[in-house]
Amino acid sequence: MTETMRAVVFENFKTFPSLKDVEKPTPGPGEVLLKVAGAGACHSDVAIFEDFDENNPAGLKPEFTLGHENSGWVEEVGEGVTGFEKGDAYLVYGPIGCGRCKACSRGQDTYCENAATNPYLATGLGRDGGMAEYMTVPARNLVPLGEADPINAAPLSDAALTPYHAIKLSLGHLDGGGKFALVIGLGGLGLIAVQILKALTGATIIATDMKEEAMAEAEKLGAITVPGGEDQVAKIREITGGRGVDAAFDFVGVTPTIGAAMGAMAMQGRLTVVGIAGQPHSWSFYTAPYEVELTSTYWGTIEELHEVAQMYRNGQIVPQVTRYTMDQALEAYQALVDGKISGRAVVVPHS
Known part of the structure; x- marks a missing residue:
């Protein structure tokens, strides 16, 4: 008799x-068969079932x-x-490339040369x-977690x-004293980005979002916060003494957030668009x-x-x-x- 389990299934666009x-x-x-400990719900999942169609840029097809x-x-x-050993805890590196090309050989399956x-x-x-009770x-x-x-x-x-x-690739712009980093969008990625910047750099971290509760969390983590709005860029530049930020990380990726980040940049700075909203930005030599x-960057390597x-x-x-049971997925x-x-x-399938 076939053994079954519960799973959250994407059935159609x-x-x-x-x-x-x-x-x-x-x-x-x-x-390896894993008994799933936890499965994070990501905005990328929402894009799959809400925004994508059969002509989606990732070439995804239901169901899975x-x-x-x-x-x-x-x-x-x-x-x-x-x-x-049975019972040992591991993280799953999600990307799976061809395993043969140069990118895969360095553990960067996200940029697999044979992705198509x-x-x-x-x-x-x-x-x-x-998002199931078990997965292969x-x-x-x-990646081993040990006792964590x-x-x-x-x-x-x-x-x-x-x-x-994204932050590792920008560390050269944050070396030295008096540096400023900007985080735009304080969801799951943005709040962790503040922690990573705090751990890896000595930069002053400026964080911005439209949600007061998200900015309150960022302040607890050591960031100076600026709310979104018409004077957002002016306030960010004021914090930097008018010079602008040395590195910015946009975890939203819409035209207004990219524009705000560019408006807050210092000369010779680096802006990384991490959010995959896919909206355009108009560039001019004079602005x-x-x-x-x-x-832009996408995900990371297994070594990282x-x-x-x-x-x-x-x-x-x-x-x-925030934990949810499988019934609440x-x-x-x-x-x-x-x-x-x-x-x-x-989601915690075995809670």
Whole structure:
């Protein structure tokens, strides 16, 4: 008799996901079966079922189980897998590339050179993810957590890895005294970005959002906050003594937030657009400060996820988590759609 489990399934575009019984997976060669500890609900999931259609830029096709921010305990191993003990806790590195190209060889599956011909992008993005009681993962994609709480760790695999990658690439702009960093958007990624900047740099951190409660959380983490509004850029520049910020990280990615960040930049600064709203920005030689870099990043490397896990074990990263049971999983997604989630919603299938 086929064994089943509950999972949150993306069934079609423009359609809210379903909580349903599906077949419990079996690990194939080179794979590990995880008993899911936690699965983070991300705005990228909302984009899949609310915004995308069959011509989506990621080439995703229904149906599959959602959840690309996952942690769990080893339940079973597939053929050829050694070195794992049942019950040990791991984070899941979500991206899955071809495993053969230069990008994959350095652990950066996000930039796989054969992405267009791969069967899926990641667990929870084309391949069944962790918004379920169990999931299978390539053994190579597991990052050990040791004795750290795996449930609260689940968001680290995206909500911490993504800002960590962006911040590491910008550290050269934050070396030295008197530097300023700007964080725009204080959701799950933005609040962790403040913590990462605090741990890795000596920069003064300025954080901005439209939500007062989100800014209050950022202040607790050591940031100076500026609310969104018409005088937002002027207030940011005032804090920097008129010079502007040396590095900015936009976790929204809409035209107004990119424009605000560019307006707040110092000469020779670096603005990284991390949010994937995909909206355009109009650039002009006469309005952009000289030698400002405007760039983007996507997720991070598996090596960096090992580093993120170490920061979590050290207490340098503490995700702000609201836990939901499996019965409440669709409520978590609805709260995300309605903008009612502060930090990260984590579904705990075995609570």
